[in-house]
Amino acid sequence: MKQIPSLLLCILLASLIMACGSKEKASNAVRYQFDHIIDIAYTPDTAVRCTGWFTDQGSWMGFTLPQTDRWVNGFCGPFSIDKRNWMAKAAVTAHFGKAPKEVFTPDSTNYYPGELYLSARSASGKISQQLLFADATTALLSVYADTAGELCFTGNDWAPGTTFALDQTTVIATHPSGEIVSIGFTPDTRITCTDTNYQAICEGGKKVSISLSFFYNEKEKVAGMQKAATVLCQPDSFIQANNKRWEEYLSRILRKDMPKEYDRIAVKSVVTLLSNWRTNRGGLLHEGIIPSHAVGYFVGFWAWDSWRFSVALARFAPELAKNNIRAMFDYQLPDGMIIDCIYTNPEENNARDSKPPLAAWAVDEIFTHTQDTAFVREMYPQLLAYHRWWYLKRDHNRNGICEFGSTDGTTEAAAWESGMDNAIRFDNAQMVKNDAENAWSFDQESVDLNAYLAQEYQLLKKFASLIGQPFEEKDYTADVANYFFDTETGFFFDRRLSDGSFVKEEGCEAYIPLWTGIATPEQMERAMKLLTDTTKFATYIPFPTVAADNPKFMPKGYWRGPIWLDQTYFAIKGLRNYGYNDRADACTKQVFDRLQGLKNGAPIHENYGTHTGECLKAPHFSWSSVHLLLLYEEYGKQANDITK
CATH class of the missing domain: 2.70.98.50 (putative glycoside hydrolase family protein from bacillus halodurans)
Known part of the structure; x- marks a missing residue:
C-alpha cells in the first residue's frame, strides 16, 4: 500500500x-x-x-x-x-x-x-x-x-x-x-x-x-x-439523529399490508405536515403546524386546522401534536372563545370569529395514542370553557341549538367561523344580535356545528371520568340528529331561526352527523340514496362540498363544489360507522387512484376537482394530508358498526 x-x-x-x-x-x-x-x-x-x-x-x-x-x-x-x-x-x-x-x-x-x-x-x-x-x-x-x-x-x-x-x-x-x-x-x-x-x-x-x-x-x-x-463538531451524530427520527415517523404510520403506491401517499402526507411545522416565534408561543408554507397568507395557525393536524400528529409526533393545540389555547379569551387564527405578529390575529369545535376530538386522539392523562387534565378546563362559550354566545333563542356567528356582526366573519367561507347554504343568511356582549349569530342553526358539539359533549364527559372530575353539563345534544333531519328529503339540513324551515341545499354539512355517529341507522339508510347518487355525491372523486346537480355548483368554486378531503373523509368514515365498509373502501380507492399527481411527485393540494381530480388551490396543504393519512390508516379495515 x-x-x-x-x-x-x-x-x-x-x-x-x-x-x-x-x-x-x-x-x-x-x-x-x-x-x-x-x-x-x-x-x-x-x-x-x-x-x-x-x-x-x-x-x-x-x-x-x-x-x-x-x-x-x-x-x-x-x-x-x-x-x-x-x-x-x-x-x-x-x-x-x-x-x-x-x-x-x-x-x-x-x-x-x-x-x-x-x-x-x-x-x-x-x-x-x-x-x-x-x-x-x-x-x-x-x-x-x-x-x-x-x-x-x-x-x-x-x-x-x-x-x-x-x-x-x-x-x-x-x-x-x-x-x-x-x-x-x-x-x-x-x-x-x-x-x-x-x-x-x-x-x-x-x-x-x-x-x-x-x-x-x-x-x-x-x-x-x-x-x-x-x-x-459532531456532524455524524446529527445525521444519525435525523435518520432515527425519520425512521420512527415512518415506522409509526406505514402498514405492511398496503400497496406501495398507497404507502407513498401516506409518506407524502407526513412529509407535507412536517414541512409545515414551525417552531415558536414572536406571537406564536408554542410550536405548531401552518396550513401551507407555499402561500404567504397561510403562515400562521388556524383553530380547526390545528385540531385536525394534531389528530394526525398524535400517531407519529405526539409532543408536537400537544404543542400544536396549546398554541391556539394560548390565546383563549376570558369568555372561553378560541379565536380564528394567530400569527407571529399578534396584531394580525383574527378574533372576529372562532372555528368549528374539533379540539376535543384532537385531545382524545392524543390520549388514544399516548394514554397521557396529564395532558387531558391540563386541557380539560380550557376545553370545557370553550364548549360553554358556544351556548353562551352562539345560541340566539336559547333552545340549546347553536349557530355560527361573529363578534363584529358581519356575515363575512360568520361564514369564516363555519370554515366554509362561501358555502351555498349561507347565501341568504342574515345576522341577528344575541343577548351576550360582542355576540351575533347567523339566522340559521347549522347541523354540522351541533353535530360537532354533540361529539364534544360526549368526549368532555369521558375526560371528566378519566381525571376524576364531576361532569354536570346540561346535555343539549340528545335530539340533534332528529332536529336537523328532513324526513321528506331523507337528508340533513340547516334550519332557519324564523320559522324552523330547512335550508334545503344538499351539502357536505350533512356528512357530520354520520361521522360523529349521532344519526340513527334509519337516517343513514335514507341518506344513502343521495350519497350513492352519481348526479349528487357519488361523483368521480366522491363527496363534494355540495351536490353536483345543484344549479349553483361551481367546479372551481372553493366551498361551492370542489372536493375538500376533510369532508370526503368525514363521509367515508360515516360509511364505516354504519357498516358500509366495502363502499368506504371503494370510495377511498377513488380518492387514492384519481387525485392527480397524488401517487407521483405533485404536492398535496387544498382542494381538488370533483369531476376531474385536478389540483386546485394551495399546494403543500396540511389538512388534506391529515385526512389522506386517516383514509390510509382505515382502508381495508372493518370498523365497528354502531348499528349493532
Whole structure:
C-alpha cells in the first residue's frame, strides 16, 4: 500500500466513502424507498413563486432543488418562510478549487423524506451534496467529491443589500430585513469575504461538513451560533439523529399490508405536515403546524386546522401534536372563545370569529395514542370553557341549538367561523344580535356545528371520568340528529331561526352527523340514496362540498363544489360507522387512484376537482394530508358498526 501514489490513495479513499454512503442509503433506511417524494425543483429569480420548500424541525427557512435547466451547483436558498425573502439563489455552491468557474452538468437530484440530495459533474470530477436539518435553526450540508484536491465554496446571487462579515470560520450574511444567514466551516478552511460575497477553500478527498443557520434577528443569532458550532463538531451524530427520527415517523404510520403506491401517499402526507411545522416565534408561543408554507397568507395557525393536524400528529409526533393545540389555547379569551387564527405578529390575529369545535376530538386522539392523562387534565378546563362559550354566545333563542356567528356582526366573519367561507347554504343568511356582549349569530342553526358539539359533549364527559372530575353539563345534544333531519328529503339540513324551515341545499354539512355517529341507522339508510347518487355525491372523486346537480355548483368554486378531503373523509368514515365498509373502501380507492399527481411527485393540494381530480388551490396543504393519512390508516379495515 505504501507504494501507491498519495493522489491515487486519496481517490480510492474518496470512492470508498461514496460507495459506503450509497450502500447505506440503498439498504439501511425506510426513507430511501420513497425517492422524489415531492417535486420542489425551482431555481429562484426575482419573483417568489408558490412552489414549496424543503424544511424540517420547525425551521423558518426552506430550500429547493435547482432546476436541471437552470442549474446552480448547490441547494437553492435559504428562503425566509415568514418574511418571504430569498436570502440567496444558493448560499453555498461547490466547485473544484483548481477550476472554480467550471460548469457543472447535473447528474441527479432527489427529495427523500427529511433529506435533499444532488450530484453534478464537471471536467474535473463529480461532487455530491446532502442537506438535512440538525435543528430548527441549522441545516447540515455534507459534500463529497470523487476527485482529490481543494474544494471551493461560495454563494450565488445574494439578495440586493446583503452585507457580509467573518467571525472566525463563520460567514455572517445579513439581509436588509434584518434576517441573518450564518455559514459555518471547519477550522481547516481558508475564508475570505468581500462586500458582496465570500469564498471558502478546504481540502477535498473527504466528507466536508458545512452548517447553514438562519436567524430572525441579531438576538436569535447570538443565542444560536454556539448550537451551530456544535453541529459542525459532531456532524455524524446529527445525521444519525435525523435518520432515527425519520425512521420512527415512518415506522409509526406505514402498514405492511398496503400497496406501495398507497404507502407513498401516506409518506407524502407526513412529509407535507412536517414541512409545515414551525417552531415558536414572536406571537406564536408554542410550536405548531401552518396550513401551507407555499402561500404567504397561510403562515400562521388556524383553530380547526390545528385540531385536525394534531389528530394526525398524535400517531407519529405526539409532543408536537400537544404543542400544536396549546398554541391556539394560548390565546383563549376570558369568555372561553378560541379565536380564528394567530400569527407571529399578534396584531394580525383574527378574533372576529372562532372555528368549528374539533379540539376535543384532537385531545382524545392524543390520549388514544399516548394514554397521557396529564395532558387531558391540563386541557380539560380550557376545553370545557370553550364548549360553554358556544351556548353562551352562539345560541340566539336559547333552545340549546347553536349557530355560527361573529363578534363584529358581519356575515363575512360568520361564514369564516363555519370554515366554509362561501358555502351555498349561507347565501341568504342574515345576522341577528344575541343577548351576550360582542355576540351575533347567523339566522340559521347549522347541523354540522351541533353535530360537532354533540361529539364534544360526549368526549368532555369521558375526560371528566378519566381525571376524576364531576361532569354536570346540561346535555343539549340528545335530539340533534332528529332536529336537523328532513324526513321528506331523507337528508340533513340547516334550519332557519324564523320559522324552523330547512335550508334545503344538499351539502357536505350533512356528512357530520354520520361521522360523529349521532344519526340513527334509519337516517343513514335514507341518506344513502343521495350519497350513492352519481348526479349528487357519488361523483368521480366522491363527496363534494355540495351536490353536483345543484344549479349553483361551481367546479372551481372553493366551498361551492370542489372536493375538500376533510369532508370526503368525514363521509367515508360515516360509511364505516354504519357498516358500509366495502363502499368506504371503494370510495377511498377513488380518492387514492384519481387525485392527480397524488401517487407521483405533485404536492398535496387544498382542494381538488370533483369531476376531474385536478389540483386546485394551495399546494403543500396540511389538512388534506391529515385526512389522506386517516383514509390510509382505515382502508381495508372493518370498523365497528354502531348499528349493532
